[in-house]
Amino acid sequence: CIAVIVLFTCVYDRIVPVYRDCSLDKLSCTIEYGPAKGIITTGECADRYDRISRTMDCLNKVLTASDSEVGNNATDSSLYVMNFCPWAYLLTDLRPTAYNMWRIMPEDDDNMGQLYYEIHPEKFPDVVLRLSYDNTEYDENTCSTLIGDGKSDTDQGQSLDRLWDNTKLMKQIKDKGYREINVECGTLYINNSDGYDYITEKSFGE
Numbered sequence: 001c002i003a004v005i006v007l008f009t010c011v012y013d014r015i016v017p018v019y020r021d022c023s024l025d026k027l028s029c030t031i032e033y034g035p036a037k038g039i040i041t042t043g044e045c046a047d048r049y050d051r052i053s054r055t056m057d058c059l060n061k062v063l064t065a066s067d068s069e070v071g072n073n074a075t076d077s078s079l080y081v082m083n084f085c086p087w088a089y090l091l092t093d094l095r096p097t098a099y100n101m102w103r104i105m106p107e108d109d110d111n112m113g114q115l116y117y118e119i120h121p122e123k124f125p126d127v128v129l130r131l132s133y134d135n136t137e138y139d140e141n142t143c144s145t146l147i148g149d150g151k152s153d154t155d156q157g158q159s160l161d162r163l164w165d166n167t168k169l170m171k172q173i174k175d176k177g178y179r180e181i182n183v184e185c186g187t188l189y190i191n192n193s194d195g196y197d198y199i200t201e202k203s204f205g206e
Helices: 002-015 043-064 086-091 106-119 140-147 153-165 168-175
Strands: 078-082 127-131 179-183 186-190
Touching: 043 086, 043 127, 043 186, 078 086, 106 168
Parallel strands: 078 127
Antiparallel strands: 127 186, 179 186
């Protein structure tokens, strides 16, 4: 009897639960390209994947198209993705400069992140992509831990944005005079040096 229960539990756990996604009946879209190619997910997640991918593709193209006489290129530039989206680094030739590719929370950014940049000031990113709330991959449990239960999606998004607004990284970005460019998945902050002044909102079709 115990063996049957264990076998049933193992089979159930292998087939029914879905890691970081909706139930099986809602997984209706197959991603056809990029690092997530072949993954079956929801239409909402697929749309989010497309938005982030298009932004990263545009960023990669505009930097790859440049040369030493025009500005910095992708392999010379560094990237930090705020909020939770580790696979975004796989879409570009920019060098990742986050202290951690995985789960980055606002409080972690203020502690481990700032210590990392104090030890390695040369690692401070040239380009920062700050994903809007609806384009992050924080799940409901994470949001509840960060900002509390019982809030609507809009309230959660605004609360999460305020947490990021108050981080030391955002203060440094503003103090350094990074340019702000709106993109379809959030906001890009670009080093304000001459080597990046050719990058504008037009580069992203906005």
